Amino acid sequence: TEPSSPNVRTEIPGPKSRQLLKELDRIQNTGAVQFFADYDKSYGNYLVDVDDNCLLDLYTQIASIPIGYNHQSLIDAVKNEDNLSTFVNRPALGCYPPRDWITRLQTSLLAVAPPGLSEVQTMACGACSVEHAQKAMFIAFQRRKRGGAPPTQQELQSCKTNELPGTPNLSVLSFKNAFHGRTMGALALTHTKPMHKLDLPQPKWPIATFPMLKYPLEDNVRENQAEEKRCLEEVEDLIETWKKKSEPIVGIVIEPIQGEGGDNFASPQFFQGLQDICIKNDICFNLDEVQTGCGVTGLFWAHEHFNLKQPPDIVTFSKKMLTGGFFYRSEYRPQEAFRIFNTWIGDPSKVVLLEAVIKVIKRDNLLNRVSEIGNYLWPEVEKIQEKYPDLISRVRGLGITGAVDFPSPDERNKAISKLLSKGVNTGACGESSLRLRPTLTLQKQHVDIFLDRLNSVCQEMS
Amino acid sequence: TEPSSPNVRTEIPGPKSRQLLKELDRIQNTGAVQFFADYDKSYGNYLVDVDDNCLLDLYTQIASIPIGYNHQSLIDAVKNEDNLSTFVNRPALGCYPPRDWITRLQTSLLAVAPPGLSEVQTMACGACSVEHAQKAMFIAFQRRKRGGAPPTQQELQSCKTNELPGTPNLSVLSFKNAFHGRTMGALALTHTKPMHKLDLPQPKWPIATFPMLKYPLEDNVRENQAEEKRCLEEVEDLIETWKKKSEPIVGIVIEPIQGEGGDNFASPQFFQGLQDICIKNDICFNLDEVQTGCGVTGLFWAHEHFNLKQPPDIVTFSKKMLTGGFFYRSEYRPQEAFRIFNTWIGDPSKVVLLEAVIKVIKRDNLLNRVSEIGNYLWPEVEKIQEKYPDLISRVRGLGITGAVDFPSPDERNKAISKLLSKGVNTGACGESSLRLRPTLTLQKQHVDIFLDRLNSVCQEMS
Ligand code: FES
Numbered sequence: 005t006e007p008s009s010p011n012v013r014t015e016i017p018g019p020k021s022r023q024l025l026k027e028l029d030r031i032q033n034t035g036a037v038q039f040f041a042d043y044d045k046s047y048g049n050y051l052v053d054v055d056d057n058c059l060l061d062l063y064t065q066i067a068s069i070p071i072g073y074n075h076q077s078l079i080d081a082v083k084n085e086d087n088l089s090t091f092v093n094r095p096a097l098g099c100y101p102p103r104d105w106i107t108r109l110q111t112s113l114l115a116v117a118p119p120g121l122s123e124v125q126t127m128a129c130g131a132c133s134v135e136h137a138q139k140a141m142f143i144a145f146q147r148r149k150r151g152g153a154p155p156t157q158q159e160l161q162s163c164k165t166n167e168l169p170g171t172p173n174l175s176v177l178s179f180k181n182a183f184h185g186r187t188m189g190a191l192a193l194t195h196t197k198p199m200h201k202l203d204l205p206q207p208k209w210p211i212a213t214f215p216m217l218k219y220p221l222e223d224n225v226r227e228n229q230a231e232e233k234r235c236l237e238e239v240e241d242l243i244e245t246w247k248k249k250s251e252p253i254v255g256i257v258i259e260p261i262q263g264e265g266g267d268n269f270a271s272p273q274f275f276q277g278l279q280d281i282c283i284k285n286d287i288c289f290n291l292d293e294v295q296t297g298c299g300v301t302g303l304f305w306a307h308e309h310f311n312l313k314q315p316p317d318i319v320t321f322s323k324k325m326l327t328g329g330f331f332y333r334s335e336y337r338p339q340e341a342f343r344i345f346n347t348w349i350g351d352p353s354k355v356v357l358l359e360a361v362i363k364v365i366k367r368d369n370l371l372n373r374v375s376e377i378g379n380y381l382w383p384e385v386e387k388i389q390e391k392y393p394d395l396i397s398r399v400r401g402l403g404i405t406g407a408v409d410f411p412s413p414d415e416r417n418k419a420i421s422k423l424l425s426k427g428v429n430t431g432a433c434g435e436s437s438l439r440l441r442p443t444l445t446l447q448k449q450h451v452d453i454f455l456d457r458l459n460s461v462c463q464e465m466s
Numbered sequence: 467t468e469p470s471s472p473n474v475r476t477e478i479p480g481p482k483s484r485q486l487l488k489e490l491d492r493i494q495n496t497g498a499v500q501f502f503a504d505y506d507k508s509y510g511n512y513l514v515d516v517d518d519n520c521l522l523d524l525y526t527q528i529a530s531i532p533i534g535y536n537h538q539s540l541i542d543a544v545k546n547e548d549n550l551s552t553f554v555n556r557p558a559l560g561c562y563p564p565r566d567w568i569t570r571l572q573t574s575l576l577a578v579a580p581p582g583l584s585e586v587q588t589m590a591c592g593a594c595s596v597e598h599a600q601k602a603m604f605i606a607f608q609r610r611k612r613g614g615a616p617p618t619q620q621e622l623q624s625c626k627t628n629e630l631p632g633t634p635n636l637s638v639l640s641f642k643n644a645f646h647g648r649t650m651g652a653l654a655l656t657h658t659k660p661m662h663k664l665d666l667p668q669p670k671w672p673i674a675t676f677p678m679l680k681y682p683l684e685d686n687v688r689e690n691q692a693e694e695k696r697c698l699e700e701v702e703d704l705i706e707t708w709k710k711k712s713e714p715i716v717g718i719v720i721e722p723i724q725g726e727g728g729d730n731f732a733s734p735q736f737f738q739g740l741q742d743i744c745i746k747n748d749i750c751f752n753l754d755e756v757q758t759g760c761g762v763t764g765l766f767w768a769h770e771h772f773n774l775k776q777p778p779d780i781v782t783f784s785k786k787m788l789t790g791g792f793f794y795r796s797e798y799r800p801q802e803a804f805r806i807f808n809t810w811i812g813d814p815s816k817v818v819l820l821e822a823v824i825k826v827i828k829r830d831n832l833l834n835r836v837s838e839i840g841n842y843l844w845p846e847v848e849k850i851q852e853k854y855p856d857l858i859s860r861v862r863g864l865g866i867t868g869a870v871d872f873p874s875p876d877e878r879n880k881a882i883s884k885l886l887s888k889g890v891n892t893g894a895c896g897e898s899s900l901r902l903r904p905t906l907t908l909q910k911q912h913v914d915i916f917l918d919r920l921n922s923v924c925q926e927m928s
Contacts, residue, residue, distance in 0.1 A: 009619040026569050032587055035803025041562045042553040047496045053847055054565050065558040066809045078554045082544070090551065092819075094538045096789070097525040100490040103516050106489050114493070115826070125494055128591050131808060139666055146665040155664055163640075163663040166654060166670045174667050180627075186808045188651030188669075198697060201625040204601055205636045207650075208628045210625040214682075226856060239701040326556070330492040335751045341497025346593060347528045347785060348650045353815075357554075392851060 006048035006072075007194055009453060010427020011058040017300075019053025031080040037114035038209050038429075049443055051429060059424070060453055060463040063431040067263070067295050067405075067441035070324040071370070074450035074456065076447075090352050092235040097126065097349045098342075107354060112359040113329065118305045120315030121331040126350030130294040130322035131185035134257070136319045137345050138189050141288040142174055143343060144183060144336050145202045148286070173251040173438040175207070177242060179214040181265030181434070184292050189465045193257050196264050210253060214262055215270045219398040220386075232274040239278065244286050252382075255288030255317070256281075259307035263295040266434020267407035269400055279312050288336065290318040295405075298304035298324035299444050302375030309402070327354040370444040378403040381440075381451050388455065392462040399435075404446050419461050427459040468510035468534075470909075471548055471915060472889020473520040473773050480517025500808045503547040506536035512904055513891060513911050521886070522915055525893040529757050529867075529903035531726070532786040532823045533832070537907075543822040559588065559811045560804075570814060574821040575791065578760075580767045582777030588812030592756040596719070598806050599780045600651050604636055605805060606798050607716035610748070635713040637669070641676040641720055641784040643727030643896070646754055654742035655719050658726050662689035665776030672704040674713060677732045681860040682848075694736040701740065703713040705747050717779070718743075718833035722768035725757040728896020729869035731862055740775050750798065752780040760786035761906050762826055764837030772862070786906075788823065789816040832906040840865040843902075843913050850917065856923040860899075866908050869901040870875060881923050888919040 017025065017039040045052040050073055050125045061069075072075070081087060095102055101110075113124045125140075127133040155170070158160040174410025178184065178193035185194065192206045215232045218224035239256070246253050256278060259433035282289035296306035298321070303309060307316060318338055322328040327350050338344050365371065370439035382401040385408060391395040398409040416436040423430055433439040442450070469703050479487065483501040490496050507514040511534055513523040518755035533539070535845040543549060557564055564570075575586045576783035587602075589595040614724040617632070640646065640655035647656065654668045677694045680686035701718070710818075722731035744751035753876025760783070763772060769778060779798055789812050800806050827833065844863040849871060872878035874879060880900040885892050885900075895901040904912070 023567075024563075028563065031568070031571060031585055033800050033803065033806070036560045036807060037563060038561050039496075040565055040567070041557065043557065044553045044565075046551075046555065050680065051562070055867070065556070067564060068556065068558065068809055073555050074551060075554070079550060082550060082553045088535060088541065088544060089508075091544045091815075093501065093505045093508065093526070093535050094530065095505065096530065098498045098501050100513070100527060101486075101490065101499060101620070103486075103502055103504045103506075104501070106486060109493060110703075123493055129594070129808065129810060131594060131597075132591070138650075142667065143524060143665050155482050155660070157666060160660040163655045163660050165666070165673055166657075166663075166668045170660065171662055171670070172665060173666055186601075187594060187649040188600075188654070192650070193624045195628075197804070198625050198632065200623060200804055200807075201628075202632055203605050203625070203803075205604065206628045206633050207667060207669070208633070208710070211627055225853045227807070269606055304837040315500060324537060340661055342665075344495070345498060346591065347530055348591060353553075 007050050007058055008449075010050070010060045012425060012427045013057055014055045016053065016055070016057055016424050018057060020054040020055065020110070024054065039222040043073065046346050048072040049446060057427070059429045060429050060450055061429045062440045062442045063089060063429050063452060064231070064441055064443050066323075066431065069443050070326070071138050071364050071441045072434055072445045075364065077364050078357055081356055083164035090356050092339050094348060094351060094353070095346055097352070098345050102352055104354065108355050108359065112362055113199065114354050115362055116304050117331055118307065118315060118319050120388060121319065121333065123334055123337060124331050125329055125344055126355070127330070128348060128350055129328045130320070131187040131190045132346070133294065133320040133322050133328040133330050134184045134190040134193070134292060135187055136334070137290055137320050138176060138257070138294065139344055140318065140332060140336045140338065141176065141255040141290065143338050144288065146172060147339070163246070175209040175246055175251045177210050177212060177239065177253045177256045179212050179262070180215055181262050181268060182257075183264030183415050184201060184257060196338065200211045210246050212239045212242055213425040214265070214268055215274060219400060228271070232270060232277070234275065237278045237283065239281055243281070243287070253287055257290045257292055259292050260296045260310070261405065263439070264433055266437045267400060267405070267439050268434070269402070275307065275310040276312060279314070279316070288317045292320045294320060297321045299374055300324070300403050300405040302371055303380055306402070314384045326358045326459055327351060366442060374403040374444055377448065377451060379450060382406060383456050384451070385458070388458055388462060392466055395462050395466055401440070404440065404442050404444070407433060407437040410436045412436055415465065419465065422461045422464065423457055425462065426458045428454055469512050469520055472512070472522045474889045475696055476519070478515065478519055478886055480515065482516040486516065493630045504895060505535065510534040511908060515808050519889070521889050521891045522912055523589065523891045524902045524904045524916060525891050526903055526905055530785040532760055532788070533826050534905045534907045537826065539822040540573050540819055543818055549818050552818050556813060557816070558809055559814070561721055562650050564814055567814065570817050574817050574824055577824055578778060578781060579768050579793055580769065583781065585799060586793050586797055586880060587791055587806055588817070589790035589792070590730050590780070590810060590812055591692045591790045593649040593652045594783050594808070595782040595790040595792050596652040596655070596754060596755065597649055597751055597873065599782050599794070600638060600719070601806055602680070602780065602792075602794060602798045602800065603638065603717040603752065605800050606750065607636060608634060609801070613623050615927045623869045636716050637671040637713045639672045639701065639709055639715045639718045641710055641724070641732060643676055643724050644719075644726070645723060645726035646719060655822070672708050674701045674704055676727070676730055677736060679731060681862060694732060694739070698743065699735065701743055705743070705749070707799060715749055716750050719752045719754055721754050722758045722772070723864065723867065725901070727893055729862060729867070729901050730896070731864070737772040738768065738774060741776070741778070741824070744779070750779045752782065753778045754782045756782060756860045759783045761833050761836055762865050762867040763787070764833055764840060766833065768864070788820045791814065827906060836865040836906055839910065839913060842910060844868060846913070846917050847920070850920055850924060854928055857924050857928055865903065866904050866906070869895060869899040872898045872900065874898055877927065881927065884923040884926065885919055888922065890919045
């Protein structure tokens with residue numbers, strides 16, 4: 005069973021973690037390692053490290069643990085003899101799919117498909133999900149352009165050596181502070197920290213401004229509306245400019261809530277406006293829900309909060325979904341074989357685990373619980389903000405996902421490390437934000453521990 | 467236990483596969499699907515499909531099954547309670563590695579590291595292995611260029627919006643007919659079929675000619691030497707040209723044997739020459755062993771056949787290794803945290819399976835067996851070539867990996883489909899080659915079945 009509270013015995017990283025760090029450093033760069041974890045001892049919302057520190061984990065492997073450590077349903081799925089061959093024999097899914105693959109898709113991904121979308125392509129991580137979704141956009145754009153005609157011989161030949169016309173000049177629009185992954189096509193859309201980007205050649209595609217809302221929202225309604233309007237106009241301008249310079253924008257990729265870039269929210273009206281622009285220009289509207297999907301906002305997909313007039317064209321996912329992939333409107337289905345393809349195209353053993361996760365989400369009514377817990381959590385954090393207005397600002401959250409800002413990166417880092425020493429693991433994002441990314445099984449008692457520790461930290465820091 | 471011979475009961479795909487195909491087609495493009503497989507019933511070198519056809523599998527999930535279906539050692543690894551939490555809790559390896567991670571790396575990847583390389587970065591598939599290896603090259607190149615100075619403020623700022631100087635103009639040299647993956651940075655190095663490349667924007671980097679050797683090798687020594695010399699000169703020319711146009715080549719990426727592009731071999735001297743060029747120009751020599759690693763040539767890494775004067779700078783792997791990743795010389799280690807990074811950076815549960823695979827390779831002396839079986843297989847295929855010289859040409863192989871050519875793509879496809887109907891599953895590559903990619907547990911009796919069926923097919927086709 006889950007511990008009732010955190011228990012910190014050493015500084016973190018403790019002596020055992022530090023010893024292991026030294027050993028790992030002979031094998032690779034360890035600059036990002038926080039501590040070594042004992043996953044056998046971890047349970048529920050608590051992560052235990054090798055020095056026996058027991059931490060309330062509100063960051064959960066960079067937002068990728070859906071229902072807590074060592075959940076019984078996941079253990080059962082791995083132990084179930086019927087699933088054994090799925091863990092042992094990883095197939096080339098595009099060529100030799102398993103007997104039960106369609107049933108698996110139906111009870112997992114299709115059971116939670118965004119409203120209006122019924123096609124799905126599995127992938128293995130966030131980056132390949134974004135990259136192959138991008139390929140689907142390019143392919144659909146060129147197909148529309150050809151208007152039914154087959155590609156020319158010249159196109160077929162020239163593409164093999166990355167030349168025009170088979171390798172066309174096309175672009176994808178992304179947003180400042182966006183994060184979509186680390187491979188070249190995904191990294192081209194990513195605009196967060198220099199250490200993610202420096203020294204790496206990338207296509208120089210258009211980048212629009214993501215609205216930077218002022219908080220509290222209710223006191224800044226007019227300003228925020230103006231900010232979003234300005235951002236939408238910029239998008240329209242960029243579409244025109246890039247059409248003229250013959251590197252047309254084939255689609256817009258955007259996170260419903262910018263995660264890595266600082267937990268930046270925009271209004272449903274903003275996303276409705278973006279979709280309208282895509283429809284008007286006949287380009288793809290791609291929502292990247294790698295970090296916002298799987299129920300963290302209280303609805304299964306964050307974009308369900310937006311009241312869009314039609315489904316987004318593409319919705320990418322990974323992290324808590326355990327498998328990567330993307331849902332898409334059928335016009336984004338490639339018509340030919342082997343276009344969206346690789347050796348594995350995902351991993352059925354991850355879909356087995358997702359199936360178990362989705363059963364638990366439904367059985368335990370976790371989406372409602374996430375909404376309720378969010379409704380309790382964020383107003384309480386606002387109370388702390390009121391107490392320490394020089395330390396905490398821009399409290400924002402939806403369901404269990406959200407963040408607060410500190411006056412500087414240093415103070416943010418100090419707060420994270422103080423929280424850790426008090427037994428609560430949180431994460432950084434943006435310039436100086438502290439973000440929460442707990443599991444869907446977060447409960448009031450966990451929130452109360454966090455609030456208590458955050459209060460102490462603020463007291464110590466002010 | 468393993469069946470003693472194939473057993474084909476229906477045409478392939480059979481009625482059950484065709485029914486499932488129809489259902490899957492509602493969910494996604496199914497153009498590449500051959501048939502649906504029953505992985506519970508498959509065993510060893512035999513793959514059973516949903517229509518109960520039992521096939522000798524010499525293609526093994528696009529060369530990604532190392533020691534056969536449902537190998538007892540892999541079953542034991544999944545069932546072992548000590549491994550349970552590794553299958554249930556996927557960590558963010560770069561931040562919170564598991565207690566036993568270093569031991570795992572030592573008993574798996576480091577136990578089979580290419581001679582002279584002792585650092586390794588795990589990844590999750592071939593594409594991200596290639597992409598992050600590429601990033602390591604760019605980062606090392608720019609670091610050398612700065613000569614110890616830190617990046618400028620201008621570099622740090624400009625890279626966030628993909629602009630100069632932080633996003634530099636650098637290139638990577640690849641070869642005609644190369645295949646390195648499907649995400650943008652990997653696809654830029656890939657030059658195989660139009661359906662892999664068409665419509666997708668990519669950096670227009672230099673592409674050199676991979677030597678196209680004439681067979682039989684012993685009758686074409688002088689010509690082949692000249693061909694390889696020409697190719698090396700082209701590489702040197704390209705390095706000069708691209709230096710002048712200020713988009714310098716930071717490294718060369720090459721497969722020890724081109725797989726997807728047609729099982730193209732080059733001599734050890736060619737690879738030695740390439741390495742010399744890299745050393746002379748102070749650029750990275752990156753061998754992509756995704757398809758040639760894990761013992762398929764009789765040595766654990768194909769480049770061990772090359773007698774290189776020093777280790778390659780980077781060796782990428784995936785497929786039979788079950789985990790992706792790359793080994794690298796320490797100058798390619800990024801000095802800062804979060805540069806070669808993503809949420810998962812691989813998957814310890816795959817490393818658990820790899821550990822079991824490596825134990826079996828050693829226990830059963832599989833590398834020697836692969837050499838022996840190769841020494842038996844290819845001369846026998848040459849005998850068939852002698853009998854049917856108008857049908858089969860360019861027999862080439864090393865260990866269990868290799869191919870033969872047919873006069874045309876159509877005849878190649880016909881041969882593959884005839885072999886399938888006789889119970890032997892093989893694959894296509896290049897223009898008109900048929901390739902073998904069996905498991906490391908292939909034995910003489912399997913080879914004899916293949917030879918027998920290939921003989922009949924040739925008889926029917928001539
Ligand atoms: S790029 Fe996603 S798993 Fe490799």
